[in-house]
Amino acid sequence: MSVILVFLLVIAGFAGWWLSHQRLMTKPWLEQGAAGDFVAFDRSGLPTAKIGLGVFLAVVGCLFALFTSAYFMRMALSDWQPLPMPRLLWLNTGMLVLSSIALQCASVAARKRQMDTVRLGLAAAGLTAIAFLVGQLMAWRDLTADGYFLASNPANSFFYLITGMHGLHIVGGLVGLSRTTAGAWNGARPERLRLSVELCAMYWHFLLFIWLAIFALLAGWAATFIDICRQLLT
Amino acid sequence: MVDITPADAVPPAEVAEMELYHPHSWWTKYVFSQDAKVIAIQYSATATAIGLVALVLSWLMRLQLGFPGTFDFITPEAYYQFITMHGMIMVIYLLTALFLGGFGNYLIPLMVGARDMVFPYVNMLSYWIYLLAVLVLVSSFFAPGGPTGAGWTLYPPQAIMTGTPGGQEWGIILMLVSLILFIIGFTMGGLNYVVTVLQGRTRGMTLMRLPLTVWGIFTATVMALLAFPALFVACVMMLLDRALGTSFFMPAVVEMGEQLQHNGGSPILFQHLFWFFGHPEVYIVALPAFGIVSDLISTHARKNIFGYRMMVWAIVGIGALSFVVWAHHMYVSGMHPYFGFFFATTTLIIAIPTAIKVYNWVLTLWRGDIHLTIPMLFAMAFIVTFVNGGLTGLFLGNVVVDVPLSDTMFVVAHFHMVMGVAPILVIFGAIYHWYPKVTGRMLNETLGRFHFWVTFVGAYLIFFPMHYIGLMGVPRRYAEMTDVTVMTESAHHLNSFISIMAFIVGFAQIVFLFNLIWSIRHGREAGGNPWRATTLEWQTPQTPPAHGNFGKELPIVYRWAYDYSVPGAKEDFIPQNMPGTFGPSREPA
């Protein structure tokens, strides 16, 4: 369970940092009057939707941290046989990186109100994300064809489970992305469009980060890395 | 230190009205409503309905335990199905949903001075997914093989094997699917509760001016958002083990003389995931109760809550600590014995902030002006049962004391007292307290007092003696205790007594339900602020609050939530939105 505990420690760090700016040590019964008289208004200047997405991403991060924890605990048991990583995953990774870059471009363009670039970026991001999903499915098919079935070894089970869970999150993101894209073509209000493009970009970058982490995990580098760290410590 | 900005320098964006969704038809107003108050009532009604099912299940269990062998239709199989569904419904579908979905939805926007939740559409979806989860759960009663009888902890391998009711049929699958749906639905609601507290607060509502109810619900929601994923992961993996033959949790096992295909999995892994959710879950239920009871005591004792700052820190501290105590549910699970030292220490440390909260509640009563209203009575009953249950927690948290007591009726008595009876008493108190705001009428006083006395005294008489049955060594989850030699004849009589008390207490709840329905029409008119309370929900222009909560202008908050009996003020309460300076040695505005 150490992975999830480290993750929660990071969350707790954020929460503690935020709380430390909330003047929790003050004596509220001594402070009367309108807020401004005593307190700089403490609501964040960020759009509410972004904060909402941020909280949601913390939950998603928690989910994958727990999968990782379970992965390491199950891995320690004797029947674990690592499975080979399909080469295709590298290509898929590339697709997802492209997708993130495209959304980042769209987001920059939305700030400058260059509608054509925004549309191009959104379309490119959507297509590459779909390409990623198709690639993942092909990787699954290749593995199954080679006899690495879901139930034949826990390493396989975790591979399908975690990649599947990540894929589902991409699918969910595509729903949001398609709404944004539709808005970009149908002439949504620029501020609104800008916000939703930024939200998509934020979500995409986070899922890219998750993907890189679980790719490292599934390929075994994460375990090797931890072993090295452990040896350095002892 | 934070810079002090003058009031007129607050940028206009901060006080901008949020875009409010307006219903256009009867359907969108009362059924697919996006108004948090309607959603709150939907959540509460659904939770109460499914809670009644769980109440009936507990009666059936008590029939069997109190009068073994008398009721033939309660087979061991049926008993385990009752016990499982009772536990799961009460913990997840009733308590969690009612505190966060019900009270959270109703009170957060009103108490922080917002027009609604920040994402009303997602909030609506949250309820409908919750309802779907409940329906899936209920459907398992009608599935072939009936609901699962794996115990609410759903421990594998047992949960998905033939020897357990529903293990190789539909019961366990429907249970897992229902839990997964619940978690998805809850996450949608939880985002709303958290972000509304972060971003929806009205001008002047700093964190330290929030009522403790909001602090409790807010912290509990943050915890739930981080803890429920653990249950989600456990459910998904168990579903795969059950449906597709993977071996996440399933080791090689022999089932009724035949080898199963599973290999090498770890049942302990499930327990870690389950309790990583399960322990915070205790506080997900307890923290809202802590918060609400603080407000009830303060309002009805006409005195500010004693040590507000300590109360806030304790809530946050308990929330954080509760993530590092989960394995105290696993002292005798066969995990590495050295974990016992760590988890016993963390568990007993968490008793300190909890004790501080108790002291501050009773110290609030000291030199107060105690009105013995029904909410106040329930609040005091909560303190009795919570202190009792919390103290027996010190037995079970102390690893070596847990060894003889774990998995006995002592545990059952402990957790019913601390997270069954105590939070439910708070829920009752809270309903008597806020019902006038929700409906505009008071609940009937006579029926209310009857309900209080029967529930409080009855529940105490049920669960206090039960500890001693556990102390004798009688294990929990025994459909029949007749063969247990340590269970003496007199203890069987005690069991019958407990059962009879359970029926009486259950009956009182039906009186309460009648009161809830009857008083909507016939209750005494309450007026806007019958308890003369300070917090914002009592200052709305209409009662019940209209769509948008606060009329044309959002209130501005000038003070904390506990200005009761301030020296120099004429009334014994000063609403949060009343300007002006009162009291001794205050820094001027």
Add this chain to the structure above:
Amino acid sequence: MPIVVVLVLIVLGSVLFHFLSPWWWTPIASNWDYIDNTIIITFWITGVVFAAVVLFMAYCVFRFRHREGSRAAYEPENKRLEWWLTIVTGVGVTAMLVPGLFVWSQFVNVPSDATVVEVVGQQWQWSFRLPGKDGKLGTSDTRDVTAENPLGVIAKDPNGQDDVVVEAADLHLPVGKPVKMLLRSIDVLHDFYVPEFRAKMDMIPGSVTYFWFTPTKTGTFQVLCAELCGQGHPMMHGIVMVDTQEDYVAWLDQQQTFAQLSAPQQTGSAEQAPGNATVSALKVAAKLETVGSR
């Protein structure tokens, strides 16, 4: 005012119930009276706190209940008082935790002279295995479980041949000798629990757990399963008899070893075909019936 009376009655009633009721733990029959002592300490500390808090509350209601014209005092906090209460609580918690941890360290560290007894749980019966003359238990594996080899002892392991196998019958233990119970299950979680011994531990399929104790009284004790293990859970009883050394040796001599049990059936086991994984509910019912009739 009734609430004041009831609060006082609750404290009085709970204390009287504690001291006067006939329901208390069974007389101990093992060395774990340390555990009982820790429970007693905990009872005293928590009892005092419970009585103090509830009586204080009753007094507050009595003294400060609403009267015409009364007004509450104004006291937002009292740092000193809160600190004192925190420190006193901390001391109380430490007084319970420290003895607890000491006893726990005894509980997890098995004395070196403890003899080994293996308990195997299965739905819904107890079996036992004792090391033979060589003093070593042979290795085992759930995959080797068959009708003839119900404990899954690995036949190739020479250490296992002289192991004494007690299938679904009573276990005997010599009085006054520490035993290390090795706990194993072949199907679901179980928990080997004898209330008189105070100790218990879950049994997990796929791994071996343990606890240790020294029986201090001769007699017959009931074994209960303390971890939900399916429909037959409340019927999963067994018997442990704690004997004098002579009685124990006499009992041990009557038992059969693994080699004796498996010798005539060597050919039989090979014929058994691996069964279908889906077992009908009928089979469970039949199993329950046999367990119930015992």
